[in-house]
Amino acid sequence: PNGTLINGTRWPVFTSTEQKYLTLNTDTSEILTKLRAQQCRFWKFFFPKVLEMTGNIDEAEREWKAGFHRWNNYMSDWKNQFNDYTSKKETCAG
Structure with missing residues (x-):
């Protein structure tokens, strides 16, 4: 790892710029460069943005749940009122 020669190939000194x-x-x-650079990029740049x-x-999520709860109560009230209306089956006298 210090620039020595191994089997005819010079082991490069690792630098942060060339890697x-x-x-x-x-x-x-x-000799290759930037081992796992894509994986590291995900954790270093993309994941913090997420x-x-x-x-x-x-x-x-709390706001959504509260809104859903209000809507659900409204629908239950509406259904009860509608059931009352249809059960009376009032007819128009004419």
Whole structure:
């Protein structure tokens, strides 16, 4: 990891800008860059944005539940009134 020569391939010094690394396997060694950069990008940039956007989801959920509860009560009252109306079956006298 300090720039030494391994089997004819120079092991690059790792820097934060280039992020070069040497693959060690039974095939020929390769020098590649930015191991798992996409996965790290998700956790470093995308996930914090998701947390920021959903940080107040508890409050939004409480508001939604309260609104749903009001609507549900309204629908129950409406259904009771409608059932009263249809059970009377008043006819118009004419």
